[in-house]
Every structure is written in C-alpha cells, then in structure tokens.
Amino acid sequence: xxxxxxxxxxxxxxxxxxASVALALVMIHQATHLLNFAQGEMAMFSTYIAWxxxxxxxxxxxxxxLTIAFAFVLGLAIQHxxxxxxxxxxxxxxxxxxxxxxxxxxxxxxxxxxxxIKVFPSPFPKGALWGQKYLSPHELGAICVTxxxxxxxxxxxRFTSLxxxxxxxxxxxxxxxxxxxxxxxxxALGWGLAAAVGAVAGMMVAPIVYLDPxxxxxxxxxxxxxxxxxxxxxxxxxxxxxxxxxxxxxxLGAYVVGNELKLGVALVLxxxxxxxxxxGLFGSVQVTxx
Amino acid sequence: MSAVVxxxxxxxxxxxxxxxxxxxxxxxxxxxxxxxxFLVSNYRTxxxxxxxxxxxxxxGLNILTGYNGxxxxxHGAFYAIGAYVAxxxxxxxxxxxxxxxxxxxxxxxxxxxxxxxxxxxLEGHYLALATFALGVTMPQLLKNKAVEKWTGGVQGIVIVKxxxxxxxxxxxxxxxxxxxxxxxVVMFVIGWNLIRGRVGRALVAIRDHPIAASAMGIDTARYxxxxxxxxxxxxxxxxxxxxxxxxxxxxxxxxxGLSIxxxxxxxxxxxxxxxxxIxGAIFIQFIPNxxxxxxxxxxxxxxxxxxxxxxxxxxxxxxxxxxxGWARLRHRIPAQQKGG
Numbered sequence: 136x137x138x139x140x141x142x143x144x145x146x147x148x149x150x151x152x153x154a155s156v157a158l159a160l161v162m163i164h165q166a167t168h169l170l171n172f173a174q175g176e177m178a179m180f181s182t183y184i185a186w187x188x189x190x191x192x193x194x195x196x197x198x199x200x201l202t203i204a205f206a207f208v209l210g211l212a213i214q215h216x217x218x219x220x221x222x223x224x225x226x227x228x229x230x231x232x233x234x235x236x237x238x239x240x241x242x243x244x245x246x247x248x249x250x251x252i253k254v255f256p257s258p259f260p261k262g263a264l265w266g267q268k269y270l271s272p273h274e275l276g277a278i279c280v281t282x283x284x285x286x287x288x289x290x291x292x293r294f295t296s297l298x299x300x301x302x303x304x305x306x307x308x309x310x311x312x313x314x315x316x317x318x319x320x321x322x323a324l325g326w327g328l329a330a331a332v333g334a335v336a337g338m339m340v341a342p343i344v345y346l347d348p349x350x351x352x353x354x355x356x357x358x359x360x361x362x363x364x365x366x367x368x369x370x371x372x373x374x375x376x377x378x379x380x381x382x383x384x385x386x387l388g389a390y391v392v393g394n395e396l397k398l399g400v401a402l403v404l405x406x407x408x409x410x411x412x413x414x415g416l417f418g419s420v421q422v423t424x425x
Numbered sequence: 426m427s428a429v430v431x432x433x434x435x436x437x438x439x440x441x442x443x444x445x446x447x448x449x450x451x452x453x454x455x456x457x458x459x460x461x462x463f464l465v466s467n468y469r470t471x472x473x474x475x476x477x478x479x480x481x482x483x484x485g486l487n488i489l490t491g492y493n494g495x496x497x498x499x500h501g502a503f504y505a506i507g508a509y510v511a512x513x514x515x516x517x518x519x520x521x522x523x524x525x526x527x528x529x530x531x532x533x534x535x536x537x538x539x540x541x542x543x544x545x546x547l548e549g550h551y552l553a554l555a556t557f558a559l560g561v562t563m564p565q566l567l568k569n570k571a572v573e574k575w576t577g578g579v580q581g582i583v584i585v586k587x588x589x590x591x592x593x594x595x596x597x598x599x600x601x602x603x604x605x606x607x608x609x610v611v612m613f614v615i616g617w618n619l620i621r622g623r624v625g626r627a628l629v630a631i632r633d634h635p636i637a638a639s640a641m642g643i644d645t646a647r648y649x650x651x652x653x654x655x656x657x658x659x660x661x662x663x664x665x666x667x668x669x670x671x672x673x674x675x676x677x678x679x680x681x682g683l684s685i686x687x688x689x690x691x692x693x694x695x696x697x698x699x700x701x702x703i704x705g706a707i708f709i710q711f712i713p714n715x716x717x718x719x720x721x722x723x724x725x726x727x728x729x730x731x732x733x734x735x736x737x738x739x740x741x742x743x744x745x746x747x748x749x750g751w752a753r754l755r756h757r758i759p760a761q762q763k764g765g
C-alpha cells in the first residue's frame with residue numbers, strides 16, 4: 136500500500152510537468168488549430184537559456200523570469216517570421232515545418248551547449264518535506280507552479296480584454312478582423328504565451344530528468360496524451376489529463392508493463408483516446424462541414 | 426498564339442521522342458549503377474548500397490505520404506522491424522540472408538496493414554501524432570526484457586556479411602551492392618506500375634479529395650490501409666537490406682531521428698515522385714556525412730533548415746525543381762529558334 140501511495144504521489148509530481156507542457160500544446164491549438172510538434176524542443180531550448188543565465192551568476196528567480204520573457208519573444212518570433220509566411224493549409228506541409236523546427240532547436244541546443252548532461256538547479260529547498268518521503272520539496276513546488284500558471288492563464292483569458300480578443304481571434308478570425316482585432320498579432324501572442332508556459336515546464340522538469348537536448352522527447356508524448364485525454368481544446372482538461380497521465384504512467388510502469396515500456400503507455404493512450412473518444416473528457420466535439 | 430499551335434499539331438512525336446529519351450536515360454543510369462562498384466572503393470560501394478536501401482524506404486514512405494496524403498512520422502519503426510527480422514533470422518536461426526528479405530517485407534505488410542486500420546480514423550495532425558508516438562516508442566519496445574532473448578536488448582545483434590555466391594570473384598561489398606540493386610530495381614518497377622495504374626489514381630484521388638473519391642466509388646478505407654501496408658512493406662524490405670549491409674542492429678539506431686530522416690528524404694527528393702526517392706536517398710546518405718565534419722549537431726541542423734527551406738521555396742523537392750527547370754528550358758529553346 137505504501138509503495139502504491141509512493142507511486143501515485145510520484146506520478147502526480149511528474150504529472151504536473153506533463154500538465155504544463157500539455158497546457159502549452161492546448162494554447163497553440165486554441166489559437167491556431169495546430170499540434171505543435173516543436174513545443175518540447177522550444178521548452179528545452181529556453182531551459183538552456185536559463186541554465187546559461189544561472190551559470191553566468193544571475194540569481195535563480197531573475198533567470199526564471201528572464202527566461203520566460205525570452206521564450207515569449209521566441210514564440211512570437213516563430214509565428215511572426217515562420218508560420219505567418221507559410222501560405223499553405225496543407226497539413227502535411229505544416230507538420231513538416233514543425234518537424235523542421237523541432238530538429239533545428241534540438242541541433243542548435245546540442246551545438247551551442249553540447250550533448251553532455253547538465254545538472255539544473257531547483258529553486259526549492261532540498262531534503263525531506265515535513266518528515267515524509269513521498270514528495271520532495273521540488274516536486275511539490277513544481278505542482279504548485281503548474282497550478283499557479285493555470286490560474287494566471289485562466290484569469291487572463293477570462294478577465295482581460297486582450298484575453299477576450301485572443302479567444303475571439305481563434306474562434307472566428309474573419310469576424311474578429313472586422314471588429315478591429317489584429318488577428319495576426321493575437322496568433323503571435325498565443326505562440327508567445329505557449330512558449331512561455333513551455334519554458335516554465337522545462338525549468339521545472341530539468342532538475343528531475345537533468346538537462347540535455349533530448350530530454351523533452353518522452354515528455355512531449357506524455358503531454359500529447361494528456362492534452363488528448365483532457366480534450367485538445369480544454370486548458371483545464373489538459374491539466375487534469377497531465378496529472379492522470381503521470382499517475383497512470385507510474386502505476387502501470389510499476390505494476391503492469393514494467394519500467395522499460397512506460398513510453399508504450401503514452402502510445403497506447405494516444406491511439407486509444409483518438410479512437411474511442413477523439414474529443415477527450417472535456418473537449419468539444421469537432422464537426423466538419425462537407 | 427502562333428507558338429502554341431505548331432506545338433499542339435505534332436504533339437505526338439515530341440512526346441514519343443521524349444519517352445524514348447527517358448528509356449535511354451534509364452538504361453544509361455542502370456548500366457552506370459551496375460558498373461559503379463567496380464569503379465570505387467569498397468567503402469564507397471557500401472555507402473551506395475545504403476543509398477539504394479534508403480531509396481526503397483523513401484519510395485515506400487512516398488506511396489503513403491506523398492501519394493496518399495497520410496502523414497507518417499514513424500516509418501523508422503517499420504524499418505526497425507525489417508532490420509530485426511533479418512538480424513534475428515540470420516543470427517538466431519541461421520537462415521540465409523536472401524531469405525530474410527521477403528519475410529521482412531511480408532511481416533511489415535501485415536504490421537503496417539494492422540496499424541493502418543486504426544489509422545483510418547485519424548487524419549492530418551492526429552495521424553502524424555500517432556505515428557510519431559510509434560516512432561518514439563519503438564526503441565523502447567526493442568529494448569524490452571521480454572524479447573531480449575531474440576533482440577539482444579541494448580547490445581543489439583551483430584551479423585556476418587554474406588560472401589558472393591557461385592564462386593563469383595566479387596568482394597562482399599560489391600556482391601551486396603549488386604544484390605541490393607537488383608531488389609531496388611524490382612521494387613521501383615512494382616512501385617511505378619502501382620502508382621501509374623488504377624491503384625495510384627485512387628490513392629491520389631483520396632489524398633486530394635476524400636469525399637469526391639468515395640463518391641466515385643473508391644473504397645477509401647481499403648485503399649488507405651492497403652497504402653499503409655504496402656508502404657510498410659517497402660520500408661521493411663529496406664530495413665532488412667540495411668541490416669545486412671551494416672551487419673549490426675541495435676535499438677538506438679532506430680530512434681525517432683530515423684523517421685525524421687526518412688521524412689526529410691521524401692521532402693527533399695520530392696513528394697509524390699518516384700525519382701525523388703533516389704535524390705532523397707543520396708541526400709540523407711551523403712549530406713550528414715559531409716556535415717558531420719563541422720559539428721555533431723550540424724547534420725540535424727541542415728535537415729531542419731532544408732525541411733523548412735524546401736517548404737518555403739521548393740515544395741515539390743529536387744525532382745520538381747528539375748522538371749520545372751527542364752520545362753522552362755524546353756519552352757525557351759523553340760521560342761529562340763522561332764525568334765532567330
């Protein structure tokens with residue numbers, strides 16, 4: 136029982152990470168109706184920037200916010216310079232561009248920072264938390280940070296006029312343009328926010344998995360699984376899905392399929408959800424007009 | 426107007442002459458390909474063997490992604506299955522190398538067809554995502570303890586390069602090149618016949634307008650899962666040939682990078698083009714080797730830049746660019762003759 140509890144709580148901790156990346160995926164999907172395969176690598180690259188800043192002597196929290204700002208600009212730039220100029224609606228071409236971005240971020244990070252594994256600091260204290268051994272301070276901190284990010288995003292979209300404009304631009308670009316919303320900039324803003332959320336996830340996951348250019352490959356898959364379970368257009372669902380996937384991964388890994396096949400859980404979840412309930416738990420059903 | 430009419434009036438003879446030119450070009454190319462191993466070193470021969478292997482895999486991926494419009498980011502998984510079939514049959518069961526190729530193809534046909542059945546319900550991004558997950562997961566499945574008895578786990582399997590049969594005075598590399606070349610030619614002829622016929626038109630129709638295609642009576646589900654199976658079969662055959670040439674298989678050689686490399690190959694060679702598979706194969710075999718001298722990361726950076734650059738500048742790939750250039754040249758020359 137105690138071991139089981141350990142697995143569940145450990146799962147919640149990694150689930151928080153999946154939740155943040157899933158949240159970033161959902162944000163880009165909401166703004167553009169695309170699945171961003173480069174999301175994980177963008178987060179990884181931002182985390183390297185944070186690492187470089189911290190190594191240069193910048194205090195952790197200053198580096199944290201500087202990195203978020205950097206990631207925001209990065210996302211903005213990708214939309215403004217790359218995605219906006221691609222005049223195609225062909226899904227194949229868009230996916231190819233995303234894969235191109237993924238490969239570029241991965242190789243540039245490897246080129247600049249080398250492929251050796253690096254230790255990334257945690258802002259939270261070390262040692263046991265309140266004398267229990269289930270949850271480390273960093274894991275609890277990561278969960279809290281995820282929840283704070285979710286709340287901030289929810290408040291932004293719910294209470295600010297900019298958030299309203301972004302939702303409008305995503306839902307109906309044509310009418311939004313007519314009422315004076317600059318749709319292209321709203322899309323860029325969506326990319327920027329998603330990249331910033333991804334950067335937070337990267338900085339929270341790096342102390343656990345260590346920093347290297349390939350650290351996000353598995354996490355991205357779990358995040359996709361999480362986003363699909365929650366419903367690709369539901370931010371709250373993505374967060375819940377993230378925690379669910381984290382727990383499922385740990386419990387199934389420990390008791391059913393074994394640790395080596397943990398990624399197989401993501402594969403089965405992704406295909407299973409797409410086949411059985413493509414709209415996820417909280418997503419809206421997509422209807423296409425013939 | 427005057428320039429168009431004469432061209433249209435005797436359109437038959439230029440078309441026929443162009444076709445003859447194409448046949449002659451193909452024959453010259455084939456003779457050159459046969460002569461190649463006797464002109465270059467064994468190592469270069471080995472590299473060209475891999476070009477042929479990639480060409481088969483790219484043709485397979487192109488049937489699925491280029492012609493049928495189903496995106497696969499996980500074809501490395503089928504390549505891995507083919508490679509492991511060859512390695513396990515040769516190493517564990519002592520089967521001859523040539524017998525592994527059809528079995529790898531048959532197994533991948535079945536696996537691809539079965540994966541294609543659920544994939545029928547997925548479109549666009551979601552299919553890309555599902556296949557991406559397959560590609561990322563494959564190395565882990567191969568490392569799994571349950572199958573370690575056959576796959577050799579992380580260490581992989583070392584196999585022996587076959588010697589030339591019938592007492593032919595060829596080095597193993599030369600023989601393997603010619604063996605691979607023969608299979609490549611067969612696979613390309615099959616692929617060409619498949620694409621230019623009824624099946625190929627059905628595949629393209631499904632890609633361009635699935636609703637119209639099914640309204641015309643094309644069994645969309647059957648053709649799509651068939652395309653998946655055939656495509657996986659090509660890639661599996663390539664995988665088995667690749668394993669025999671490299672003499673080694675290990676899970677980490679079939680990471681998601683392989684799938685991305687194959688995708689890069691068809692984009693650069695040309696989506697929905699048969700010669701494009703060869704251009705793409707030459708690219709993914711030689712460009713990373715050259716770029717490797719700059720930095721370990723450089724080959725991938727080049728892949729990425731080429732992927733995005735081609736989508737911006739040459740969405741039809743090298744093959745499309747050559748056709749375009751050729752068409753422009755042909756239009757210019759008669760125009761000049763008329764003017765002069």
